[in-house]
Amino acid sequence: xxxxxxxxxxxxxxxxxxxxxxxxxxxxxxxxxxxxxxxxxxxxxxxxxxxxxxxxxxxxxxxxxxxxxxxxxxxxxxxxxxxxxxxxxxxxxxxxxxxxxxxxxxxxxxxxxxxxxxxxxxxxxxxxxxxxxxxxxxxxxxxxxxxxxxxxxxxxxxxxxxxxxxxxxxxxxxxxxxxxxxxxxxxxxxxxxxxxxxxxxxxxxxxxxxxxxxxxxxxxxxxxxxxxxxxxxxxxxxxxxxxxx
Amino acid sequence: xxxxxxxxxxxxxxxxxxxxxxxxxxxxxxxxxxxxxxxxxxxxxxxxxxxxxxxxxxxxxxxxxxxxxxxxxxxxxxxxxxxxxxxxxxxxxxxxxxxxxxxxxxxxxxxxxxxxxxxxxxxxxxxxxxxxxxxxxxxxxxxxxxxxxxxxxxxxxxxxxxxxxxxxxxxxxxxxxxxxxxxxxxxxxxxxxxxxxxxxxxxxxxxxxxxxxxxxxxxxxxxxxxxxxxxxxxxxxxxxxxxxxxxxxx
Numbered sequence: 001x002x003x004x005x006x007x008x009x010x011x012x013x014x015x016x017x018x019x020x021x022x023x024x025x026x027x028x029x030x031x032x033x034x035x036x037x038x039x040x041x042x043x044x045x046x047x048x049x050x051x052x053x054x055x056x057x058x059x060x061x062x063x064x065x066x067x068x069x070x071x072x073x074x075x076x077x078x079x080x081x082x083x084x085x086x087x088x089x090x091x092x093x094x095x096x097x098x099x100x101x102x103x104x105x106x107x108x109x110x111x112x113x114x115x116x117x118x119x120x121x122x123x124x125x126x127x128x129x130x131x132x133x134x135x136x137x138x139x140x141x142x143x144x145x146x147x148x149x150x151x152x153x154x155x156x157x158x159x160x161x162x163x164x165x166x167x168x169x170x171x172x173x174x175x176x177x178x179x180x181x182x183x184x185x186x187x188x189x190x191x192x193x194x195x196x197x198x199x200x201x202x203x204x205x206x207x208x209x210x211x212x213x214x215x216x217x218x219x220x221x222x223x224x225x226x227x228x229x230x231x232x233x234x235x236x237x238x239x240x241x242x243x244x245x
Numbered sequence: 246x247x248x249x250x251x252x253x254x255x256x257x258x259x260x261x262x263x264x265x266x267x268x269x270x271x272x273x274x275x276x277x278x279x280x281x282x283x284x285x286x287x288x289x290x291x292x293x294x295x296x297x298x299x300x301x302x303x304x305x306x307x308x309x310x311x312x313x314x315x316x317x318x319x320x321x322x323x324x325x326x327x328x329x330x331x332x333x334x335x336x337x338x339x340x341x342x343x344x345x346x347x348x349x350x351x352x353x354x355x356x357x358x359x360x361x362x363x364x365x366x367x368x369x370x371x372x373x374x375x376x377x378x379x380x381x382x383x384x385x386x387x388x389x390x391x392x393x394x395x396x397x398x399x400x401x402x403x404x405x406x407x408x409x410x411x412x413x414x415x416x417x418x419x420x421x422x423x424x425x426x427x428x429x430x431x432x433x434x435x436x437x438x439x440x441x442x443x444x445x446x447x448x449x450x451x452x453x454x455x456x457x458x459x460x461x462x463x464x465x466x467x468x469x470x471x472x473x474x475x476x477x478x479x480x481x482x483x484x485x486x487x488x489x490x491x492x493x494x495x
Binding site for chain 2: 130132160181186188208209216
């Protein structure tokens with residue numbers, strides 16, 4: 001099972017990409033599935049609009065696309081209700097973007113959302129990399145408070161937190177490392193240090209070209225020990241051991 | 246001709262090969278890269294080795310058969326000594342630019358010696374290449390501030406804002422005609438946005454190769470393959486602009 005952990009479906013700024021084009025690119029890259037995520041605007045403010053779009057687009061390609069959802073923690077109780085609604089509609093991963101949404105992941109603002117996600121056995125994808133709100137150790141600090149939740153360190157702290165990843169990535173057993181933007185030649189080093197079983201492939205298309213990214217990551221992580229990075233690790237936390245996402 | 250305008254004589258390379266770039270150049274050969282602008286590494290991180298680092302970078306370039314072109318570094322905290330070292334590098338070693346890395350070096354672009362260094366580079370008509378994209382000392386807007394204050398000096402945003410500040414790099418590139426951008430850091434969509442927006446005479450390609458053993462050239466070289474641009478623009482970005490800026494024709 002080959003799964004791309006993060007693809008944006010949107011129609012504005014640098015993220016113009018339809019579900020049809022995504023499925024076309026998955027076919028070209030010979031990738032089975034992708035988790036789809038909303039646009040920046042929908043992550044920042046129009047959460048419900050984005051969550052509905054992910055649901056409807058995934059419904060068009062139920063064997064290929066896996067819907068995520070997002071909630072801005074500043075919405076408080078309304079945000080909890082939105083996460084409940086999205087989860088009941090089939091969302092499989094909660095996307096948090098501390099920079100776009102304006103909060104610290106190791107503050108307690110998002111705790112109710114994370115607790116709610118835990119109730120749905122939903123992994124939490126956290127964008128990392130931006131300096132104030134995207135430090136890997138901020139995520140680890142949060143993850144240690146929620147040992148029953150699986151967190152995905154989106155972009156592996158790229159660019160400037162690359163040197164934190166090996167220690168941060170190994171310190172919390174419930175933190176996985178996603179490699180989009182980290183570039184294959186750096187991501188391989190991360191995976192070798194944190195362990196192949198914690199690496200997760202993502203393209204962050206359309207900011208990157210999905211086919212190009214998969215080609216280069218596959219080439220860099222061609223050894224059989226890295227096979228799990230390209231889907232099995234993600235499948236395990238999206239569904240529970242052994243299920244098909 | 247393809248010129249990689251952002252490479253380093255990494256500490257690991259220096260420790261293993263001293264000033265012999267044969268293996269380093271073999272990577273360029275594998276990818277069809279003709280020349281590279283070579284910056285130091287040890288000199289950026291270990292202040293006491295700056296003069297020696299500049300000499301080593303120069304010797305590595307001398308051993309390259311003309312394929313590597315050296316760039317100096319100095320530490321602004323060294324005051325007048327930094328200015329003298331820069332002048333030595335430009336006059337005696339014929340180095341073709343100054344590399345500053347305010348993040349690693351821990352210096353602000355607002356320091357007084359920074360002004361002197363920018364002034365010297367303006368007088369010598371040699372570019373100042375900045376690491377950029379990293380708060381709180383290496384943001385495109387901060388380097389843009391220098392560019393506004395020193396209009397006779399050419400500044401290079403060595404990473405075009407990286408992943409998070411490439412839109413700021415675009416804004417600075419639009420405002421300051423004395424700012425060049427190296428396509429070495431933003432994702433594909435960011436690079437596409439830069440190419441569509443900024444004067445193609447001020448864009449260059451780079452890989453950041455040489456910091457360690459990883460081969461970053463293949464990915465970063467072919468990242469540009471699918472970006473729509475006319476042939477003349479591609480030639481400028483892949484080497485033509487570097488020939489002019491770094492005086493590669495002699």
